[in-house]
Amino acid sequence: MSRRILLAVACVLTALLLQATVVDRLRLPGGEPDLLLVTLASLALVGGPVYGAVAGFAAGLLADVLPPADHTIGRLAFVYAVVGYFAGLLEDAEERSVFAAVAVVALGSVGAVVLYGGVGALLGDARVTAHAVEHALVATVLYDVFLAPFIVPLVSGAARRVEPATTY
């Protein structure tokens, strides 16, 4: 278990720093992929709901305090905990087919944007408008789905290698 925790920490930190210093600066048309979401979904698909929820909460909290962030702390922790839990419920789906994993990432992306926007709307966040949510949905889902076939096998494969038999 402990090796899998180490793996999660390494994956999450890599995804967060890559996202902030490289991906968000690429000026991709429309928006950006969410590397953290794809990474968490991959981890949860191997580790199960508890592992997914805890990893999601911790990673979300890191994303909440990572410097350029300027929203209420706890919002991303909430979102990623939920996404990690539900992705974990579909444990080992990506072993059956890569399409299942892509579908999990797509659903997770939709859920994450809607939840993040929803909590923001409750808190009266002026950045959350229908227009912004639409934009974020299209961009995040498309880019995440595009990246999923590359990231999911990589991360899930690594997770399986460090802890072959047992799942949590």
Next chain:
Amino acid sequence: MRDNRRARVILALLLLTAFTLITLDYRAGGGGPLRRIGNAVFGPIENAAADVARPIGGFFSGLAHLSSYKHDNAKLRKQVAELTQRLRLTDAQRAEFVDMEKLLHLDQKAQFRIVAAHVVALSGSFGFESTATIDAGSSDGLRPDETVINGDGLVGRTLSVGPTTSTVLLGSDATFRAGARLEGSLQAGYVNGGGRGPMTFTLLDSQGTIQVGARLVTFGDLNNRPFVPEVPIGRVTKVSPPNGALTRTATVASYVRYGTLDVVGVVIAMPHAPPRDSLLPPRPTPTQSTTSPSPTQTPSTPPPSTPPASSTAVNPTPSTSKS
């Protein structure tokens, strides 16, 4: 699906914790202790990561924007040939040099005292926010709520300031707002960052008129915080029809391109205000970056990486084609 009960209890506990954090931070109003810790711990890590990532990002960014680069290619080729003769610099250093030169130019015209910084990271959060981390902080003399500019104009204002990094709210953020004034008049209003849309300008005088092409500068706030006066913002591209409202609104094309920010300057002091409208770019080509730094006015030294920059290597002979 085994162990479902236990998983649900754990999820519920986590969500409860998240809601507690949200409530606490919401009541603290954004400047809570967690944010400060995040700044202090992750700022230096991001700085280091950005140093490694900058060339990689530049490469992929170049791939993603080939078409727009092709468009500029012919125009730039001549300049590049000239520059490669004058300066033996890498692509990134050259771009940075141009940015620095422009910033220095604006800085000298205005007599601001600025701290120059690099953008090291931009915000994620599904693209709702438009904020940036820069590699200067309280150890460089920065404070929250100070104006951030670059060579083109207004970039934003500082939000939270850590020891070695700061967070900047960019002009493209939906919550960004700054007092603004129309060029050549005292008609005041404010600009709003558009979020996903363009920036807008609201004129507070219902009898006032806005012309398409009119240019906007910052109005300036009390004690020059958060905004110093006279910083160019952008120009009006479309005026909304008046529909009985007490204010007039217009769409604004900002001078600064928020997606491509690299070198910025934080205004930490302004001894006296610059003459009115003196910082706007030359009239005929408002968006062109025709920086022609006269070699006579460079009292403060340019960045150390560019020693043979302006005056020494200038030879009047027309540059031949590249080697």
